[in-house]
Amino acid sequence: MMYAHWKNGSHQRKRAFDLYFRHLPFGNGYAVFAGLERALQYLENLRFTEEDIAFLARQPEQYDPDFLDMLRTFRFQGDVYAVPEGTIVFPNEPLLRLEGNVMELQLVETALLNFIGYQTLVATKAARIRTVAGNDLVMEFGTRRAQESTAAIWGARAAYLAGFDATSNVRAGERFGIPIIGTHSHSWVQDFENELEAFRAFARAFPEQSVLLVDTYDTLRSGLPHAIQVGLELKQQGKRLAGIRLDSGDLAYLSKQARKMLDEAGLTDTRIIASSDLDEDTILNLKAQGARIDSWGIGTKLITAYDQPALGAVYKMVAKMEQGQWVPTIKISSNPEKVTTPGRKNVYRIIDKVTGKAQADLITHVDERVDEKTPLVLFDPVHTYRKKRVTHFQAIELLQPVMRNGELTVELPSLEEIRRYHREQRSLFWEEYLRLLNPEEYPVDLSNKLWKMKQELIQQIYQTFVEPKKKQD
DSSP: OHHHHHHTTOTTOEEEEEEEESSOGGGOSOEEOOOHHHHHHHHHHOOOOHHHHHHHHTSTTOOOHHHHHHHHTOOOOOEEEEOOTTOEEOTTSOSEEEEEEHHHHHHTHHHHHHHHHHHHHHHHHHHHHHHHHTTSEEEEOOGGGSSSHHHHHHHHHHHHHTTOOEESOHHHHHHHOOOBOOOOOHHHHHTSSSHHHHHHHHHHHOTTTOEEEOOSSOIIIIIHHHHHHHHHHHHHTTOOOOEEEEOSSOHHHHHHHHHHHHHHTTOTTOEEEEOSSOOHHHHHHHHHTTOOOOEEEEOHHHHTTTTOOOOOEEEEEEEEEETTEEEEOOOOOSSGGGOOOOSOEEEEEEEETTTOOEEEEEEEETTOOOOTTSOEEEEOSSSTTOEEEEOSEEEEEOOEEEEETTEEOSOOOOHHHHHHHHHHHHTTSOHHHHOSSSOOOOOEEEOHHHHHHHHHHHHHHIIIIIHHHHHHO
């Protein structure tokens, strides 16, 4: 597409694209926006190396040498508007708006969808798990199950920003400052003559941080008694056994028995950690069964977004520059949900000043401003008879400029700042929108101007393409 535009002399045409998703993942009531830092780093550093150009020159497309020469100096020079990372977001509202020449905007499409789609999925899954876990310690243990090492690192970051407490991925800890927590494997125990010797050796190495995996042979008759013995030995030295880990079996029953045995031995401050293909549903069920688990190690089902491996994010052209003016564009489909909302847009979060809670998100044309002093009438863009009059509200503009002419215009927040911001975001929403089962649908509405523009363009398309075809038939 880049080459075709260049060959036709259309590569410098200015266009605008929106990145958004159509459906919430996991049956959830919201999503957690993540991946912006990764996306902006990519745009800042986008280059074609000599090796890249040599490879392209060998392809059967037989690219013009002048085109390949142009790639040597190619840099992304567009503008980017984005929702802050960690924001709670909903279907069909722009998460990113990019403006620039059509060639560069087409080039970056796949990468942006990859970064934003994957990290938003993991962050949303992590938020669901955090909700169920309550105040328990929740750790990301998914590196060995991630599709690739980069996914493991950025997935750990996405989980942490959405509320996880730590990761077992040391590289992610080094790169992003995420607390690191780990235990030993079954092979550690198997490598010694007996289980007690294995536990003692591990405790000697980590006298204040030992978490002993107790299910290699027999959890209640071997693993726990040996862990308790080591815990008592540590206690005599003025140290403590940090925890035991259960990785198989009936976790509810085993945790209750383990808690009883640890408490009877005086190891009341030794935590019980559970792993073994956990997710929010398993944790919810274990808590309902009275499991005595303090900490949760979540791996496969988090890092792979196991029950929904793709967000289904899309990237669509919404406007084009013609004779110095932005002209809205629309994509029509026989599937109504795939009809795009035209034009360059803003997204406002409407907050009730009395309750401090979000009432709706309002998508407007970029030229519109929401006047907080004037009553606002919100209506469902599909079922337009569903209306709500809002007064005494605050309108928070979500899409913010973050890149101008390919250069960052803001200092990106730290991961800790994003994490705090996400917690603040959660406090804006009623529990009905955040619950895991049968969440209430949060309103995402169009302004009257934008809704009319969409209907007019649909009618124009129909009159231009559909009606003439009907007459011919």
